[in-house]
Amino acid sequence: MNKAVFVSISLSLLSLTMGITILILLYTNNASSENCTPAENNDSYYNNKYKKRHQVFDKTLWNLMPRLSYELTNMTSPAEVVIIKQTGGGQCFSIEVCVGKVRSIQSKSISNGLSDIRYNFLIGGDGNIYVGSGWDVQSDQMPNAIDIAFIGSYSFDVLTDSMIDAAQYLLKVGLRQNKLTEEYILVAHNQTMSTESPGSNVYKEIIKWLHYDGRLTGFNSTISERFRIVSRLQWLAQPPTHEADLLKTPVPLVIIHHTSTESCISLAQCTYQVRQIQQFHMESNQWWDIGYSFLVGGDGAVYEGRGWKYEGAHTFGYNYKSIGVAFVGTFNSEKPPKNQIAAFKKLVGKGVELGYLEKDYKILGARQLYGTESPGTALQKEIETWPHWANQS
Template identity: 45%
Template sequence: MSNNNDFENRMHFMLKNNNGKPFSEKKYPKGQHVGFLNEEFGNYSTECDKLIVYQRNLIQQQQCLIDILSVKLGKCEKSDSEEQDLNLSKQKQIIRIFVSISFALLVTIGVVVLILHYTNSALKDNSDFTTTVPSSKDNENLGTHQVLDRTQWNGRAALSVENMTSPVPIVIIKHTGGGPCLTFQECAGKVQTIQSNSVTDGLSDIRYSFLIGGDGNIYVGRGWNVQPAQIPDTIDIAFMGSFSFDLLSDTMIEAAQLLLKDGVEREKLDKEYKLVSHNQTTSTESPGKNVYELITKWPHYDGQLKIGWRQKGLIWHNTPPKSKSTWYKNKYVIIIGGTLILTISAIIVFVILYNTSEDEDDVERLGDHRVYNRRHWGAQPPRATVDLVHPTTFVIISHSVSPWCDSFSSCSGLVRSFQNHHFTLGNYDVGYNFIIGGDANIYVGRGWDVRNFHNSISIGICFIGDFRSDELNDGMISAAKLLIEQGFNAGKISTEYILVGQNQTDRGLPESPGENVYRVIKSWPHFSGESYFD
């Protein structure tokens, strides 16, 4: 009996399924192993039959185990396959990045080579370029060179002026940096940009007394009678371009020499004036080694004179300048440095290309026009804000009386200069709610919800430019109309709003927004020709 019980217990233990449970949970009284076998295996009575059944079930259990292992092995193989696919995807991604960087590097090298070739060709034969300057009876000539005053290159009025006593004892020769200009249109635009950047940097006006372009003409900056930006009681003459590698043309050299001669004859320069380079006054590459080597041979040049500035006045140091390093003549330094610059440029281009979509998504669209918020154009924080009550009664149109702009770079620079100028006038912020550039895009000033500097019941929209002479393009007109429509639909502007020019609300600005803007807006809906002075 005991042997039978042992056999039954062994069989009950072995015949368990995968989850550790027996095929039957039924409890049998001690000694009734035959009934157990009758239920689970059929009615077998001999020990041999029991053994056969036991072996058969053992085989079934082994087959079940094989099936389980097969499933698990399949999962493992599937995981290995997925891991291989992931590794392959990563490899493809690395290859794509490498190819993109290589392509960007090749494009950068090509662009640099083209620029250098074009620049050198242009400077070697400047006679191939024709220059068209404004025809005016007031134009002053120095030989074959035109002296173009601020109105002719469309200069903006200085924020403040400090007069200078003549004759002046020092002339400082500089270069502006950046690319050259070879026509009046290019040079005038470059001078306008330099003025805008100077004002953005906190200066009251363009930083130079005179500028000489690759067109051989002289552009009046601060002129003979106004203190320059760097050192008082000096005259700054800047060649437009970067002359660490570029060469001055003969016409630029002649223009500068005639200007110096004219200054002496007018008694604006002392007869014994000293001529120095910019790098003798401060640590800078200006005026570039090619200009520096040239002016050392001019009359009045003083290579031992160093100039500093203190509150008490000029400090002259008659000590020889330190010998100049010639590291830049080492071809290996040039090759390695050039390669590093091109590689960094390629990486920058790559990053820009891969992030363009994100940047574009960050810019609001209004029809075909971009709406750049204050962060985009680099606004300073406002010094205070006053909430605007909606809906507003008026939409006031004005112009900036500034140079024209037709790109994000030039327009955003001008908007920053407007903000700086309005700060100096005691305003809390740039005065307008919105500004529209010649690039047909909208720049958010104070926005829909903050009072402008016109009045408390209006939205102020300003066109960038001087529309006494400039003309609105179709994109600027479309942007303004869509902007007004947006404000109307959003409840920011009254359904019965009144559209007027700034000269209809401010007696002090009788010409704003300029005749060429006024002529256009007179045909717009809601325009009123009446005056609304406070």
């Protein structure tokens, strides 16, 4: 069999498989609609002003590619933030076309280094909901968040009534199933990072929704307003090989480092960096655990290292009387972004509030205490402008 014939047969089989899959999807969802109990059919949602049903396509119905072996970050509590996004590309108005787009988005996500499709849920122009990573996996933007993406580009595309209604229904389901907190906030994608998503036409719509929080505006202010500490459990830390000594709190010093790695700007990137740092500290340095008390990511989140209570392994001779905080990245020529600095300041404020830091604590750069470039020239100059910085060496 020559190569051209083989390719032709392969493409034909792929098209046939796709067609069969769509027929199964249609049959399965129609059957499930007919077999709903009266209570399900009379849900108040189905009596809304649009009088339309929205089919929910579970990932098992459209999935094309296996998830990569490394784990995603699972939710440990109901989500506090819903991020509304657009996928980019064109809209879709039929199950067949929407399934094709969802599969394409999954393929692109994996080729970009993610373990699976990047969105928790997607909503098509057909008014149906396509389950991505679902309710139980954190958005890669920030902890305790999920994202909902409208398929299309909404700087010029327009949402249909059915799409709007599907999104609002999905949010009601999240509340009813305790997947969202009662006081969750809803934000546009461009409030969490520099992007055009979700597009002006989506933005005009969501600002009218009940849980929308318009106070969180701008890339730098959004994450800093939503201070988060990502626990060891959430970033999948290895257990320490030994238990460290307890600190005698409150401690008088906060010592700042940089990690001398690449920076990170999303939950997925920062989680990966923190895991790599722990692995280096434990396997190359033969330490019991990650050396820092906390790490601050460029996503504006704080990552728990040894925490407030245990002695770190970051600054020889000072570990017993200090908290060591590392900024993820290398800051020799440029200082960290505003959201990263804001997260650090909130962290030390929390330390004072909880009684782990003295009220008149002092901040030092690691280079003031031993022969190192850390925390980098630019970051060192920055901390020297802060009220708690101490001019000692």
